[in-house]
Amino acid sequence: MTSRRTITFFSMIFVALFAALLGWLHVAATPQDQSVQKKQQMPTIEEYQPKSTLVTKEHQIERAKFPFIDIHSHHWNPTPEEVDRLVKEMDTINLRVMMNLSGGTGERLQRTVAAMKGRYPDRFVVFANMSYDDLNTPGFGKRVAVRLEQDVKNGAQGLKIFKDFGMELKEFPGRARPPAKYPPFETLMTERNHLFAKHPKTNFIAAHLGFHGNDLERLGKLFDANPNVYVDIAAVLAELGRQPYSAHDFLVKYQDRVLMGKDIYEVNEYKWYFRALETRDEYFEYYRKRHAFWRIYGFQVPDEVLKKIYYKNALKLVPGIDAKAFPQ
Numbered sequence: 001m002t003s004r005r006t007i008t009f010f011s012m013i014f015v016a017l018f019a020a021l022l023g024w025l026h027v028a029a030t031p032q033d034q035s036v037q038k039k040q041q042m043p044t045i046e047e048y049q050p051k052s053t054l055v056t057k058e059h060q061i062e063r064a065k066f067p068f069i070d071i072h073s074h075h076w077n078p079t080p081e082e083v084d085r086l087v088k089e090m091d092t093i094n095l096r097v098m099m100n101l102s103g104g105t106g107e108r109l110q111r112t113v114a115a116m117k118g119r120y121p122d123r124f125v126v127f128a129n130m131s132y133d134d135l136n137t138p139g140f141g142k143r144v145a146v147r148l149e150q151d152v153k154n155g156a157q158g159l160k161i162f163k164d165f166g167m168e169l170k171e172f173p174g175r176a177r178p179p180a181k182y183p184p185f186e187t188l189m190t191e192r193n194h195l196f197a198k199h200p201k202t203n204f205i206a207a208h209l210g211f212h213g214n215d216l217e218r219l220g221k222l223f224d225a226n227p228n229v230y231v232d233i234a235a236v237l238a239e240l241g242r243q244p245y246s247a248h249d250f251l252v253k254y255q256d257r258v259l260m261g262k263d264i265y266e267v268n269e270y271k272w273y274f275r276a277l278e279t280r281d282e283y284f285e286y287y288r289k290r291h292a293f294w295r296i297y298g299f300q301v302p303d304e305v306l307k308k309i310y311y312k313n314a315l316k317l318v319p320g321i322d323a324k325a326f327p328q
C-alpha cells in the first residue's frame, strides 16, 4: 500500500515537474521565435474584421439620388471597348459625367480624347497632364506652355498638376517619401497655398479635401483665405465618415466649395459615397481598409447641398458640360 502510494506520489511529482519543464521550454523558446510566431498569428489590417453586433437601420444605395459628376477619375489610355463598358457602368449608378484627370499630353491625349469625348461628347471631360521628361533642359517652361496650348486645341478642358501622395506605405512601400529626399508635408502645403494665393483668377480643385480631411477647421480657413480654391472628396470619404456631425456642418457651410470625386475607378465602390452623403446610417464598414481601419457614419446633407456636391459646383467650374442633363 505504502509503496504504491509512494509511486503514485512520485509519479505525480514527476508529472508536475515534466509539466513545469514543458512550460519552461515553452517560455525558453527564444524571444525571436516568439515574436515571429506572434507576427504570423497577427491578422493584417485587411484580415482584422471584428463583427459588429449593432442592430440599426441600413440603407443600401446602389444609385445616386441625383445624376452626378465625378470630378476625379483616372483612365490611362482607354480603348474604345473599355469606354463603352465604362459608360454602361456609369449609367447604372447615375454617374452622368466623368472627369478623366489622366489624359496625358500630345498624342496620348489625342487618343484618349478620341476614345472618350469623341464618342460620348456629353459623358467625359479629359484633363491634360504636363510631361516633365525635359524638365532639366533649358526652355522647359516655354515648351510646356506650347504643349499645353496644343493639348487644349486637341480637346483638353483642364490641367492636372499635383501628384497624389498617399499614405499607404505598408502596402505600397514605393510610395514612401524619405525626409532626406522629399520636403515635409508642411513645406508642401505652404508652397501649394502660395500658388493658390498668387493666382487668384485661376480656380484650383485641391484633391482629397486638400489633404486636410482630418482637420476641417484648417480647410475652412484655407477656403476663407482663398475664394478660388475648391476640393474634392475623392478617396477621403472615411475622414468625413468618422466625424459625421462636423462633416455635415462643414459641408453645409462650404457647400459651394466641395465636389464629388472617387479617384481610382471601381463602379461598386461609389455606393459608400452615396450612403454617407445621403443617409444617416451608423457605424458601417468602409471599402478600403488601408484608408480607414474604422467604420464610418452617414452625415446626410440636405438635397440642395447634395446637388451642389454632386454636380452644381462642377458645372460652375468646368466649362463645356451640358447643364440640361441635370435637375435645376
Ligand SMILES: [Zn+2]
Pocket (backbone or CB within 6 Å): 072, 074, 164, 207, 263, 264
Ligand atoms: Zn487621383
